Amino acid sequence: xxxxxxxxxxxxxxxxxxxxxxxxxxxxxxxxxxxxxxxxxxxxxxxxxxxxxxxxxxxxxxxxxxxxxxxxxxxxxxxxxxxxxxxxxxxxxxxxxxxxxxxxxxxxxxxxxxxxxxxxxxxxxxxxxxxxxxxxxxxxxxxxxxxxxxxxxxxxxxxxxxxxxxxxxxxxxxxxxxxxxxxxxxxxxxxxxxxxxxxxxxxxxxxxxxxxxxxxxxxxxxxxxxxxxxxxxxxxxxxxxxxxxxxxxxxxxxxxxxxxxxxxxxxxxxxxxxxxxxxxxxxxxxxxxxxxxxxxxxxxxxxxxxxxxxxxxxxxxxxxxxxxxxxxxxxxxxxxxxxxxxxxxxxxxxxxxxxxxxxxxxxxxxxxxxxxxxxxxxxxxxxxxxxxxxxxxxxxxxxxxxxxxxxxxxxxxxxxxxxxxxxxxxxxxxxxxxxxxxxxxxxxxxxxxxxxxxxxxxxxxxxxxxxxxxxxxxxxxxxxxxxxxxxxxxxxxxxxxxxxxxxxxxxxxxxxxxxxxxxxxxxxxxxxxxxxxxxxxxxxxxxxxxxxxxxxxxxxxxxxxxxxxxxxxxxxxxxxxxxxxxxxxxxxxxxxxxxxxxxxxxxxxxxxxxxxxxxxxxxxxxxxxxxxxxxxxxxxxxxxxxxxxxxxxxxxxxxxxxxxxxxxxxxxxxxxxxxxxxxxxxxxxxxxxxxxxxxxxxxxxxxxx
Amino acid sequence: xxxxxxxxxxxxxxxxxxxxxxxxxxxxxxxxxxxxxxxxxxxxxxxxxxxxxxxxxxxxxxxxxxxxxxxxxxxxxxxxxxxxxxxxxxxxxxxxxxxxxxxxxxxxxxxxxxxxxxxxxxxxxxxxxxxxxxxxxxxxxxxxxxxxxxxxxxxxxxxxxxxxxxxxxxxxxxxxxxxxxxxxxxxxxxxxxxxxxxxxxxx
Numbered sequence: 001x002x003x004x005x006x007x008x009x010x011x012x013x014x015x016x017x018x019x020x021x022x023x024x025x026x027x028x029x030x031x032x033x034x035x036x037x038x039x040x041x042x043x044x045x046x047x048x049x050x051x052x053x054x055x056x057x058x059x060x061x062x063x064x065x066x067x068x069x070x071x072x073x074x075x076x077x078x079x080x081x082x083x084x085x086x087x088x089x090x091x092x093x094x095x096x097x098x099x100x101x102x103x104x105x106x107x108x109x110x111x112x113x114x115x116x117x118x119x120x121x122x123x124x125x126x127x128x129x130x131x132x133x134x135x136x137x138x139x140x141x142x143x144x145x146x147x148x149x150x151x152x153x154x155x156x157x158x159x160x161x162x163x164x165x166x167x168x169x170x171x172x173x174x175x176x177x178x179x180x181x182x183x184x185x186x187x188x189x190x191x192x193x194x195x196x197x198x199x200x201x202x203x204x205x206x207x208x209x210x211x212x213x214x215x216x217x218x219x220x221x222x223x224x225x226x227x228x229x230x231x232x233x234x235x236x237x238x239x240x241x242x243x244x245x246x247x248x249x250x251x252x253x254x255x256x257x258x259x260x261x262x263x264x265x266x267x268x269x270x271x272x273x274x275x276x277x278x279x280x281x282x283x284x285x286x287x288x289x290x291x292x293x294x295x296x297x298x299x300x301x302x303x304x305x306x307x308x309x310x311x312x313x314x315x316x317x318x319x320x321x322x323x324x325x326x327x328x329x330x331x332x333x334x335x336x337x338x339x340x341x342x343x344x345x346x347x348x349x350x351x352x353x354x355x356x357x358x359x360x361x362x363x364x365x366x367x368x369x370x371x372x373x374x375x376x377x378x379x380x381x382x383x384x385x386x387x388x389x390x391x392x393x394x395x396x397x398x399x400x401x402x403x404x405x406x407x408x409x410x411x412x413x414x415x416x417x418x419x420x421x422x423x424x425x426x427x428x429x430x431x432x433x434x435x436x437x438x439x440x441x442x443x444x445x446x447x448x449x450x451x452x453x454x455x456x457x458x459x460x461x462x463x464x465x466x467x468x469x470x471x472x473x474x475x476x477x478x479x480x481x482x483x484x485x486x487x488x489x490x491x492x493x494x495x496x497x498x499x500x501x502x503x504x505x506x507x508x509x510x511x512x513x514x515x516x517x518x519x520x521x522x523x524x525x526x527x528x529x530x531x532x533x534x535x536x537x538x539x540x541x542x543x544x545x546x547x548x549x550x551x552x553x554x555x556x557x558x559x560x561x562x563x564x565x566x567x568x569x570x571x572x573x574x575x576x577x578x579x580x581x582x583x584x585x586x587x588x589x590x591x592x593x594x595x596x597x598x599x600x601x602x603x604x605x606x607x608x609x610x611x612x613x614x615x616x617x618x619x620x621x622x623x624x625x626x627x628x629x630x631x632x633x634x635x636x637x638x639x640x641x642x643x644x645x646x647x648x649x650x651x652x653x654x655x656x657x658x659x660x661x662x663x664x665x666x667x668x669x670x671x672x673x674x675x676x677x678x679x680x681x682x683x684x685x686x687x688x689x690x691x692x693x694x695x696x697x698x699x700x701x702x703x704x705x
Numbered sequence: 706x707x708x709x710x711x712x713x714x715x716x717x718x719x720x721x722x723x724x725x726x727x728x729x730x731x732x733x734x735x736x737x738x739x740x741x742x743x744x745x746x747x748x749x750x751x752x753x754x755x756x757x758x759x760x761x762x763x764x765x766x767x768x769x770x771x772x773x774x775x776x777x778x779x780x781x782x783x784x785x786x787x788x789x790x791x792x793x794x795x796x797x798x799x800x801x802x803x804x805x806x807x808x809x810x811x812x813x814x815x816x817x818x819x820x821x822x823x824x825x826x827x828x829x830x831x832x833x834x835x836x837x838x839x840x841x842x843x844x845x846x847x848x849x850x851x852x853x854x855x856x857x858x859x860x861x862x863x864x865x866x867x868x869x870x871x872x873x874x875x876x877x878x879x880x881x882x883x884x885x886x887x888x889x890x891x892x893x894x895x896x897x898x899x900x901x902x903x904x905x906x907x908x
Binding site: 595596 | 738739740741743746765767775780781782783784785786787788789791792794821822823825826831835838839840842843844845846847848849850851854872873874876877878879880881882883884885886887888889890
């Protein structure tokens with residue numbers, strides 16, 4: 001791989017000083033003179049029709065300015081549901097936490113008091129939490145047309161994929177294995193509390209949003225507020241994480257805009273942490289059943305999946321389940337049903353479709369290797385995907401190197417023994433998982449202006465949700481321009497001064513916006529060559545709006561993770577004692593921030609494997625574990641040290657060959673930990689998370705037999 | 706608002722509140738930012754030192770410390786992550802000990818010394834912890850960072866050369882959802898000069 005001058009070296013973030021001195025201004029840090037505070041009233045029932053809503057007492061409270069309910073506000077939140085008409089306030093309320101009213105008042109205490117003074121007469125309706133229950137005859141209908149959510153063409157059918165002939169595949173197998181797995185709803189739980197501040201200047205709406213994509217956020221707000229996009233300015237200079245739940249615009253942005261319009265004052269909407277957990281969205285819960293066929297020599301002949309994803313009552317997310325594609329296999333059949341339930345809404349969370357699918361398929365593949373007395377590493381080396389869906393060549397693939405070099409760094413050959421070999425109270429075992437994630441090319445834009453001093457002002461529509469995108473864009477520009485990083489002034493986070501960017505979702509910013517940065521850099525260099533640097537206060541401007549397409553190739557990032565766990569067989573506690581994450585994300589633009597991504601993603605996945613779940617009370621339909629403490633997110637004491645290994649495959653596309661990184665980091669981690677537990681104990685937990693009660697239960701099953 | 710009947714009412718309603726100084730209340734030194742104090746709500750005048758500067762402020766008795774800092778004194782470096790004592794994003798030092806400022810009432814701060822992230826750098830020079838956080842890429846999204854820094858500061862004030870396990874234990878009340886725990890711990894070890902020793906011990 002050709003060495004680079006500026007990119008490719010560990011580089012501290014360009015905004016790091018602001019991040020460590022408290023000077024970085026996040027959305028809830030921004031105020032305006034006369035700003036009002038808004039709070040939201042939410043349904044206490046999982047499914048209820050509002051017979052009557054009386055706001056008179058709240059309205060009479062001194063300091064209350066504006067109240068919105070379904071009776072006086074019918075604004076649609078388009079990105080909150082891609083299939084049905086979801087309003088800001090819905091009647092009936094379809095989950096515990098559905099917004100019923102919003103109040104803007106002079107301070108947050110008055111707004112909270114006003115919320116308590118709103119009288120709502122609810123008629124409770126039957127509810128359903130489990131996807132399979134929701135499909136049964138007589139289940140409460142959550143959306144018109146039934147609880148099987150329609151596909152993009154409006155047909156109420158499961159999502160299907162197949163290749164080869166599944167029956168032939170099973171006939172050709174020496175062994176057929178079949179099992180079911182469940183994964184729960186898990187909240188994204190980004191640290192930044194949810195806030196949006198809107199103000200109107202004449203007919204122009206300014207929204208200080210906490211968003212992963214200012215350009216999409218602006219378009220979405222304009223659509224739902226029914227005003228032209230150029231009349232909306234979205235600003236997000238610092239962003240406290242999102243992991244997928246701050247894509248597009250959200251209901252709180254629209255509530256802030258409408259409350260501000262009616263009150264004639266700036267309004268900041270704030271959610272509590274509990275509201276964030278129950279009323280935004282989390283990872284979709286799944287039930288997945290797999291059947292695989294395998295020959296005695298370990299060759300896969302068939303993979304069949306039938307799965308259900310619980311979407312909550314609105315179709316905000318895709319609900320698909322990925323993982324199978326990391327295996328080479330001639331006969332594959334996949335059927336996924338996306339189901340409405342009265343649980344919290346499900347949508348994107350870091351690699352939305354992946355870690356839950358990879359957990360399931362990698363558990364079953366591990367069982368297959370065990371049945372054949374094969375080393376799980378050998379089984380994967382035999383069966384990993386060589387071509388996308390056995391058909392399309394990859395633009396580059398470092399998956400084999402991730403497996404081989406990752407295993408070597410981990411010490412797999414020395415550490416691995418057949419499952420259940422360890423004995424005693426504390427048992428150790430090792431496990432692995434592999435995965436892949438799209439690294440598509442696509443549209444994005446960048447503008448570079450150079451001044452008379454030779455400073456390059458790079459305008460990119462990124463917000464930097466924590467990935468280091470500002471610094472990455474600066475490094476790509478510096479490299480392309482052949483100047484040091486301190487000659488590049490990155491301008492970001494404001495739709496009035498930044499061009500379209502794809503938004504920090506799908507881990508696409510480095511590849512897509514980075515490509516536009518390189519194009520703009522080439523253009524400005526050409527202009528400088530022709531005209532020289534501008535003089536005085538003049539600027540030369542180059543803008544690029546690129547939409548490269550990939551022909552004849554599939555472009556993916558690849559990863560393999562290796563974990564060692566220690567299981568306390570008396571308490572059921574699992575501790576991760578060693579961890580290696582190998583990643584092929586092509587060229588690594590900034591190894592310092594990239595390492596942070598990998599360590600963070602892997603650690604979050606360990607929490608998904610061992611702790612996290614939004615639990616529901618089946619009798620009342622109410623969430624029980626909303627919040628950091630009860631959802632049991634990873635802490636300093638839980639987090640193991642993660643060793644990172646880069647496999648930088650040469651890729652002809654993307655900026656200097658860079659591929660996606662942020663999301664792949666969580667994909668195989670859940671599977672690696674689950675498989676390590678199996679290896680340590682010879683027992684399998686198929687329902688996430690692998691909590692102590694489940695550990696003790698599976699350990700006791702054999703003992704009593 | 707001055708001198709104030711409401712304050713005396715407050716003293717009767719919440720007699721247990723320490724630092725109730727309504728009777729000798731005078732106008733605060735400077736008007737507070739943010740939503741105006743509601744005179745119908747019990748309130749008190751307190752004296753406290755924040756980042757080396759003395760303040761005499763009139764506060765509603767229901768205000769938390771983080772509300773006073775963020776909304777009324779414009780010290781927004783301290784963040785609210787959960788507002789219920791679970792996440793640590795609002796950690797500050799109170800008399801040199803770490804405290805969740807969402808779980809402390811502002812009136813309890815009478816006579817106390819509070820240090821926030823804005824008070825870490827001295828005379829334009831970053832604290833060694835801040836330098837190490839930058840070098841080791843502690844902050845990803847950066848939202849928990851102020852709290853991580855203040856917990857680390859409290860730890861090093863008590864234990865200037867902690868080992869890795871002591872750092873993890875000392876900071877475990879500070880959640881990072883980007884989960885960059887490894888880098889935060891390395892940064893604290895580096896700032897305390899124990900990173901090299903830690904590497905030797907583990908080699």
